[in-house]
Amino acid sequence: ETVEYAFLIIFTIETFLKIIAYGLMLHPNAYVRNGWNLMDFVIVIVGLFSVVLEQLTKAENVDGNAASGGKHSGGFDVKALRAFRVLRPLRLVSGVPSLQVVLNSIIKAMVPLLHIALLVLFVIIIYAIIGLELFIGKMHKTCYFSDTNVIAEDEPAPCAFSGNGRQCPMNGTECRGGWPGPNGGITNFDNFAFAMLTVFQCITMEGWTDVLYW
Numbered sequence: 001e002t003v004e005y006a007f008l009i010i011f012t013i014e015t016f017l018k019i020i021a022y023g024l025m026l027h028p029n030a031y032v033r034n035g036w037n038l039m040d041f042v043i044v045i046v047g048l049f050s051v052v053l054e055q056l057t058k059a060e061n062v063d064g065n066a067a068s069g070g071k072h073s074g075g076f077d078v079k080a081l082r083a084f085r086v087l088r089p090l091r092l093v094s095g096v097p098s099l100q101v102v103l104n105s106i107i108k109a110m111v112p113l114l115h116i117a118l119l120v121l122f123v124i125i126i127y128a129i130i131g132l133e134l135f136i137g138k139m140h141k142t143c144y145f146s147d148t149n150v151i152a153e154d155e156p157a158p159c160a161f162s163g164n165g166r167q168c169p170m171n172g173t174e175c176r177g178g179w180p181g182p183n184g185g186i187t188n189f190d191n192f193a194f195a196m197l198t199v200f201q202c203i204t205m206e207g208w209t210d211v212l213y214w
Contacts, residue, residue: 008047015044036100039090124203128195135189142179143168151179158182187211 018037023030032038093099142156152173159166159175168175181188187210189195202208 005051008044008051011040011044012048015041036093039093043090120203124196124199127199128189128192131189131195131199132192137190139181139188139190140179140185141175141177143170143173144176146172146174149178182210 015031019031022037025032027033032041093103138160139158141159141161143152143159144150145152152168152170156179157166158179158181159168161175186194187198187201189198198211202211
């Protein structure tokens, strides 16, 4: 906490001096007209706001404990604001021009990447619709012991009543419906959302062979 307060004081002094030197917003080269300076300003304001709220909360808790005979008194929780501490390393970007070049390049590349993402989404939608047409309701049958509701395999997989689908390999078992499906019923083509999720699993190349052999 002491180190945090020390850096917050340093950042606040730096921000204050820059505002004096450049002006706040009225001049063409004013402080907040620069995107990096604006980011620094927001980080400092959030830091000061969280410190003030933390001190007020501590004071209220002390007064509440004294009034209630030592019992805990509720107050505003500033832990959520502390999450903004992760933004403070971004202040280094405003002081290192080479980092600014890299970050600006990444930001400019976002638009072409968005176009590629839309193309991938379009492909996922097409194959999800195909999966709905071909495999809806076909991933909820697995092998049970005959005349019981006990699944016959340690790692159950979809099966088929007849035809070219997977058949139950053990004697005394039968393919029967009522099984939720692979991965707790998530991997299937029963609706458009699950179909898109299953296709996405395949295009990530992570576990796609399981879907292939199911």
